[in-house]
Amino acid sequence: MECKKVRELILTDYGDREMDKAAERSLMQHLGQCPSCEAFLQTVRKTAHDPFVQAHRQPPSYLWGRIQDALVEKKMSEAVQRTGVWQRCKDAFSFRQPFLGWGTAFALVIMVAAAVRLNVPVKQAIPLDRQAQYEYFSYVMTDTPEAMERQAAGFGTAIEEYFL
Numbered sequence: 497m498e499c500k501k502v503r504e505l506i507l508t509d510y511g512d513r514e515m516d517k518a519a520e521r522s523l524m525q526h527l528g529q530c531p532s533c534e535a536f537l538q539t540v541r542k543t544a545h546d547p548f549v550q551a552h553r554q555p556p557s558y559l560w561g562r563i564q565d566a567l568v569e570k571k572m573s574e575a576v577q578r579t580g581v582w583q584r585c586k587d588a589f590s591f592r593q594p595f596l597g598w599g600t601a602f603a604l605v606i607m608v609a610a611a612v613r614l615n616v617p618v619k620q621a622i623p624l625d626r627q628a629q630y631e632y633f634s635y636v637m638t639d640t641p642e643a644m645e646r647q648a649a650g651f652g653t654a655i656e657e658y659f660l
Contacts, residue, residue, distance in 0.1 A: 497526045502533045506540055 505523055509515040515523065527534045555563070 497522055499526075499530060499533055502526050502530070503536055506533075506537050511540065511544065 502523060505515065505519070510520070510523060527537060554560070
């Protein structure tokens, strides 16, 4: 087996553990004879394989106990903070004296009633003169020599003169 092919197999199939037994035996045979490929395999193991294997280790029991204690403490402090927020909201929206609450409710009812009863004038539709529209469009759409001359002359507007 060539070194280039061995290195490719180390990076792909061997690293993923997807090699068949015959190819793995051939690879191991080559690695036993080629110190350069063996060094390459050790480098790949150190940089690409071992960090992930070590990442899945369990922490020591004393450390794991401290982590669990910290999590429980955090959960309890969040529960206390939520109670504090609820209490603050309750205090903000509750009235110490009932007449303030009734007065606020009455003011809201008056404002809503005033908003509902406002007489907003409805705009009337512009009356259309259908006969005038018909005459205008028939005048524009006719193909008489006078209409053709009118269209060739244009309307005499500034924008038309600019573009023509």
